[in-house]
Amino acid sequence: MSFSVKFAFILFLILCLSGCSAPDESRTLTLTMSLGEQEWKVFREYIFGPFEKRFNVKIQAYQIESGQLATKLEALQVSGKQEIDLFAQDNMSLALLINKDLALDLSEYESQIPEPILSHLITSCKFNNKLMFMPFRPNVQIVYYNSDAFSKYNLEPPKTWDELLEVAKKLKELEGQGRILLKAFGGNPTATQIYEFVLQAGGKPYSFDDAGCIQAFKFLQELWPFVSEESRRAKWDTTNEILARQQAYLAQNWPFGITVLIQEYKLPFIKTYSGWKGPQGEYHVIGGDVFGIPKNSRQKTLALEFIRYIHSQEVQEILLSKLGWPSLREDVYARVPSWQREPFAAVQEALRHGVFRENVAWWPAYAKYISEAFREIVIEKAPVEETLKIYKEKLEKEKSLYDS
Known part of the structure; x- marks a missing residue:
């Protein structure tokens, strides 16, 4: 092989290696x-790649x-390390990030948020009138019901507390067991459910024992004898299974159930609507995640x-169609x-009645x-009333541990 041919071959290899090498740390x-397995799969297959190609960057x-x-984040900040450039965080876990001064103020970038983004999602990202986070994933519970069962018994989906109680009584009378599902497993699923009932009664959930809290608990106490026995294990994941097995005919859950019950399980009898209203109106807790940038992001x-x-x-359409996520836009x-x-018409209607905790x-x-x-x-x-006062006192004692 001649010198010129060898030189050209070596130059070709150098150019290929330099052009095909992975981006360095600066890119x-x-x-x-915090995502589920299927959610990570969609992000890695449909979302990360186009961004990496467009900006010549590697996403870790x-x-x-x-x-x-x-x-x-606090440990990284104290040690002077810079390992996280961007995070998504549950919208109920933001106060600690603010209290510890871990998130970058993004107020100067608010004008860059696209106009179709729902305005109340932007407002929820503000603390002390500063935009500390950016909208990422809104979430709101809707009601799923078994339309075949409701048609069989000539029942309409309940739109008020009174109707919810009446339907619960009727179904138990007709079938010998409760078919309305409450999330009684405990923890966040139960707490979020109670938060909505208290708002619907005109109460302030954190007060624990105001008139609205008392009215909500009295109603739930009255409703309980007529609900499904499966309520004791009902939470976000098990609710879909209970509905699919027709162990309950009506339940609240998050929109990921749309993809699971209707698309994956192919259950055409599962229908949806936004939910019911209480004495003081219809309210639904808006959950989900927001984006934040650490103060020491590289x-x-x-x-x-x-x-x-x-x-x-383009990305919002992927998230909606592939994962059933409610859209920001x-x-x-x-x-x-x-x-x-x-x-998703039910989701939109629920969002119109949405409130942030x-x-x-x-x-x-x-x-x-x-x-x-x-x-x-x-x-x-x-x-x-007596029991609520007891637990209010317990909460007041424990709150100081978080505030400190």
């Missing part, structure tokens, strides 16, 4: 989220549960580009497949004690 975006994404993020610019990418119509719902139109660092303590109060009052028939 790596480290992202943390890994799981951190919401309860662990603040501890991780890749603030890339992190902001990734947020803008997630906010785009109002202009995405018009493009949903025909089988998703009815359930007051962000407190001591939410875990609230969830624990309100669940224990539910067990004693609703299931074990303890006196309502």
Whole structure:
């Protein structure tokens, strides 16, 4: 082989290696989220790749549960390390990040948020009038019901507390067992459910024993004898299974059930609507996650580009169609497949009645004690007002541990 041929071959190899090498650390975006297995699969197959190609960047994404993020960020900040460039966090776990000064103020970038993004999602990301987070994934519970069973007994889906109680009584009378599902497993599923009932009664959930709280617990106590026995194990994941097995005919759950029950399980009798209203109106807790950028992020610019990418119509359509996630954007719902139109109309209606829980660092303590109060009052028939006062005192004592 001649010298010129050898030289050309070596030059070709150098160019190929330099052009095909992975991006160095300066072009790596480290992202943390708390996702399920199928959710990670969709992000890795449909979302990360186009962004990496567009910005010549490598995404390193890994799981951190919401309860662990603040501890991780604080440890990195104290040690002077920069490992996380962007995080997604549950919208009920933000107070601790603010209290510990771990998140970057994003106020100067608010004007870059696309206009179709729902305005109340932006408002929920503000603390002390500063935009500390960016919208990522809104979530709201809707009601799923077995339309075949309701048609069989000539029943209409309940739209008020009174109707919910009447339907629960009727189904138990006709079938010999309760068919309405409450989330009585405890923890966050039960606490979120109670939060909505208290709002619907005009109460302030964290007060624990105001008139609205008392009215909500008295109603739940009255309803309990007529609900499904499966309620004791009902939470976000088991609710889908209980509905699919037709062990219950009506239950609240998050929109991921749309994909599971209607698309995967192919259950055409599962129908949806936004829910019922209480004496003071219809209210639904808006859950989900938001984006934040650590104060010591190495890749603030890339992190902001990734947020803008997630906010785009193309990505929002993927998240809705592949995962059944409610969209941040109002202009995405018009493009949903025909089988998703009815359930996502229910999601949109629920979001119109949506409220954000007051962000407190001591939410875990609230969830624990309100669940224990539910067990004693609703299931074990303890006196309502006296029991609520006991657990209010327990919460007040434990709150100081979080505030400090």
